[in-house]
Every structure is written in structure tokens, then in C-alpha cells.
Amino acid sequence: xxxLVLNCGSSSIKYQFIDAxxxxxxxxxMVERIGMTGAVLTHKRYDNxxxxxxxxxxxxxxxxxYVLGVMLSKNHGVIDFKEDIDAVxxxxxxxxxxxxxxxxxxxxxxxxxxxxxELAPLHNPPNIKGIQAVQRILPNTPQCAVFDTAFHSKMxxxxxxxxIPYDLYKKYxxxxxxxxxxxxxxxxxxxxxxMGRNYNELKIITAHLGNGCSMAxxxxxxxxxxxxxxxxxxxxxxxxxxxxxxxxxILYIMGKEGLTLHEAGTLLNKHSGLTGISGESSDMREIxxxxxxxxxxxxxxxxxxxxxxxxxxxxxxxxxxxxxxFVFTGGIGENSPEVRSEVCSDLKFLGIEIDEEKNRNGExxxxxxxxxxxxxxIPTNEELVIALDTKQIVEKLQKxxxxxxxxx
Ligand code: AMP
Numbered sequence: 001x002x003x004l005v006l007n008c009g010s011s012s013i014k015y016q017f018i019d020a021x022x023x024x025x026x027x028x029x030m031v032e033r034i035g036m037t038g039a040v041l042t043h044k045r046y047d048n049x050x051x052x053x054x055x056x057x058x059x060x061x062x063x064x065x066y067v068l069g070v071m072l073s074k075n076h077g078v079i080d081f082k083e084d085i086d087a088v089x090x091x092x093x094x095x096x097x098x099x100x101x102x103x104x105x106x107x108x109x110x111x112x113x114x115x116x117x118e119l120a121p122l123h124n125p126p127n128i129k130g131i132q133a134v135q136r137i138l139p140n141t142p143q144c145a146v147f148d149t150a151f152h153s154k155m156x157x158x159x160x161x162x163x164i165p166y167d168l169y170k171k172y173x174x175x176x177x178x179x180x181x182x183x184x185x186x187x188x189x190x191x192x193x194x195m196g197r198n199y200n201e202l203k204i205i206t207a208h209l210g211n212g213c214s215m216a217x218x219x220x221x222x223x224x225x226x227x228x229x230x231x232x233x234x235x236x237x238x239x240x241x242x243x244x245x246x247x248x249x250i251l252y253i254m255g256k257e258g259l260t261l262h263e264a265g266t267l268l269n270k271h272s273g274l275t276g277i278s279g280e281s282s283d284m285r286e287i288x289x290x291x292x293x294x295x296x297x298x299x300x301x302x303x304x305x306x307x308x309x310x311x312x313x314x315x316x317x318x319x320x321x322x323x324x325x326f327v328f329t330g331g332i333g334e335n336s337p338e339v340r341s342e343v344c345s346d347l348k349f350l351g352i353e354i355d356e357e358k359n360r361n362g363e364x365x366x367x368x369x370x371x372x373x374x375x376x377x378i379p380t381n382e383e384l385v386i387a388l389d390t391k392q393i394v395e396k397l398q399k400x401x402x403x404x405x406x407x408x
Pocket of ligand 1: 283284285288330332335336
């Protein structure tokens with residue numbers, strides 16, 4: 001089965017066309033600057049042939065038409081007909097409390113996603129736009145939604161409740177949800193596979209460190225806690241997001257600087273984190289380079305970033321009553337030996353010992369022979385999780401339909 005995986009953001013769409021049976025991508029790319037001047041489509045085929053198209057792309061529907069156009073084209077394409085796309089899988093950020101698993105998209109599902117817009121005002125609207133665009137362009141192709149929140153939906157109440165009046169949780173669904181679910185699921189399962197151990201008997205901590213960062217405590221195959229909360233703002237220090245903060249600080253700044261709710265949100269989401277502390281950049285490569293040049297604030301940013309990961313590593317080891325594996329993933333986790341080394345330093349008492357040479361060489365297993373905890377560096381593949389979930393749902397649908405037809 002061939003699945004088109006779409007990740008629709010407010011002004012961009014990332015896509016991958018995947019042969020879900022062979023677990024291989026056939027084409028991938030991105031449309032950026034949707035609705036702005038100079039929109040760009042970059043497209044790459046499995047044989048590394050790539051192209052870049054610049055044009056006017058007014059909305060998500062036109063962007064998806066462009067993607068299909070390039071996938072169908074003689075010179076750059078990978079399919080002969082639109083119908084060669086067997087299914088479409090969407091990354092959907094917020095499933096709220098309704099969805100604890102991936103689902104086939106129906107009008108009822110779209111209605112629930114619309115009801116959840118308040119929970120994810122930046123993310124769910126473009127996800128819905130993408131789904132509706134595909135409904136128009138490929139009306140007979142089944143679509144599935146794979147939620148960032150789903151993997152964390154079985155967290156116990158002690159991990160997901162905030163210390164606010166319970167009525168507010170019931171009334172507004174204010175609780176911790178967690179995000180990056182597909183990534184945490186993928187790399188934790190891969191870790192068990194690499195270790196040759198049963199996934200359902202392991203205590204694993206995963207650290208997805210990219211522009212957005214989160215960690216998850218995964219015990220016996222279930223996410224029992226994670227650092228992101230009601231929104232992706234909680235937890236670790238990120239590129240431009242503050243992560244954990246005393247809520248009083250926000251009230252204090254709003255009072256002092258006369259900020260509106262929207263401005264306070266922008267401050268915490270766009271001007272904080274590595275950018276805010278360093279005053280230089282949200283990009284870890286630039287932070288590390290500035291640290292090497294003795295840039296004091298870049299050093300602060302680097303230290304806060306690593307220290308917070310280390311704190312959660314300790315907290316989640318305690319929460320699970322032990323630790324078998326710790327996994328680094330995401331742009332920073334996969335590519336920065338400096339961060340991995342800092343985070344794992346001085347943790348022998350927890351059974352964590354890094355092998356610096358393996359770490360520098362970027363090997364899959366980077367722990368020393370004496371380390372009780374297996375340390376791993378695993379490239380994430382959220383798109384593959386989405387493609388495989390979509391395949392499973394659509395195959396079940398096809399099977400159910402054929403049973404109904406037999407009965408008829
Ligand atoms: P992602 O959101 O997963 O694409 O990750 C983006 C982040 O990965 C940015 O902060 C990049 O600076 C960081 N990154 C990518 N390559 C490296 C590298 N070689 N060393 C450190 N950070 C990196």
C-alpha cells in the first residue's frame with residue numbers, strides 16, 4: 001500500500017510518499033510560504049533527483065495540487081495516476097481526550113477536530129484545511145489522522161492532572177496531553193529492537209530534541225509521563241519556547257510590560273528558549289559555535305538546555321522505578337555529540353556511562369560496556385509511523401467491507 005503522509009502547518013506542508021509494505025519512502029518534500037509571495041516547493045525522489053519550484057500558492061488546497069502535480073509529472077514524478085495513492089495519512093497535533101489512537105477520517109472526526117481547535121489554535125486549523133483539501137482533490141481516497149497526543153493518552157491521572165481546581169479540568173479539558181507521540185513511540189520501539197529485548201518489559205526514556213523538545217517516560221510500552229503538557233510549551237527549554245516556568249513570572253511580566261494575552265503568548269513561544277537566553281539564535285549549531293567562542297549568554301542557554309534534560313532524566317528514572325534505556329532523537333539529539341555528552345555526564349550513580357568515542361562517531365549505541373543503562377542515538381521517523389498506522393486502518397476497512405459484501 002502506498003500512503004501519502006501530510007504534515008500541514010499554517011504556512012507550510014511537509015509530505016512523504018511511502019511504500020508502507022516495504023517501509024520505504026518514494027518521494028518527499030515541502031511547500032513553504034503558502035499564502036505569501038514567493039512560495040517554494042522542494043521535492044526529492046527516491047533516486048535523489050530533486051527539484052525546486054517557486055510560484056504563487058494561495059492556500060493549502062493549491063499546495064496539495066502542486067504536490068500531486070509534481071508527483072505525477074513525467075520528469076520528477078513517482079506515480080502515473082492520482083489513484084496510485086492508496087491512502088493519505090495526516091499528522092494531527094491535538095486529539096484532545098477523544099482520540100487515544102489513530103482513526104479513519106469521517107465527517108464526525110472532522111467535527112471533533114473542529115471542537116478541539118481551542119486546545120491547539122495554531123496547529124489544528126491547518127491540519128483540518130489539509131484534510132478538507134484532500135477530500136476535494138482525492139474524494140475516493142481514504143484518509144487517516146495520526147495524533148501527536150495519542151501515545152500519551154494512557155498517562156495516569158497523577159501525571160496528567162495540574163494542581164488547579166478539578167472543575168476547570170472537567171469544564172475546559174485543562175490537563176497535560178503531551179506531544180511528539182509518533183516520534184517517542186517509534187524510537188522507543190526501535191530501541192527495544194536494537195537491544196533485542198521485549199518492548200513491553202522495558203523502562204525507556206526518550207528525548208526528542210529538535211526545534212521543539214520533549215521527553216517521555218515509557219514503562220512496559222506505555223507512555224507514563226512526558227514533559228510537554230496542555231500545549232507544547234511546557235517542559236524542556238526549546239529553540240524559542242521557554243518550557244517550564246513559574247506561572248507567576250508571566251503575570252508579573254504582563255503587569256510590568258503591559259502585555260496583552262496574545263503578546264505574552266508570543267513572548268513565551270517565539271522569543272524565549274535558546275533565542276531568549278542567548279540573544280543569538282534558536283539554532284543549536286549556532287549556540288554551540290558561540291559557546292566555543294566564549295559567548296557568555298550562549299553558554300547559559302546551552303547549560304540550561306542540558307541541565308533541564310538531566311533533571312527530567314532523574315525524575316523519570318524515579319517515576320518508573322529504574323531505567324533500561326535512554327534514547328536521543330530529533331535534529332539536536334541525533335546530531336549533537338556535545339549535548340549528548342553534557343546530558344550524560346556524572347550520572348554513573350544512575351547506571352549511565354557514555355562512551356565518548358562512540359558518541360563522537362554517532363553510533364547507534366553510545367553507552368560504554370560498563371553502563372547499566374543502554375544509551376542510544378536513533379534517527380526518528382514520524383512519517384513511517386503515520387504511514388503504517390494508516391495502512392493498518394485502511395486494510396482493516398477493506399477487510400470489513402469485503403466481509404459486508406460477502407454477506408450481501
Ligand atoms: P528538528 O526540529 O528535529 O529538525 O531539529 C532542528 C534543530 O536541530 C536545530 O536546533 C538545529 O540546530 C539542530 N541541529 C541540526 N544539526 C545539528 C548539529 N549537527 N549539531 C547540533 N544541532 C543540530
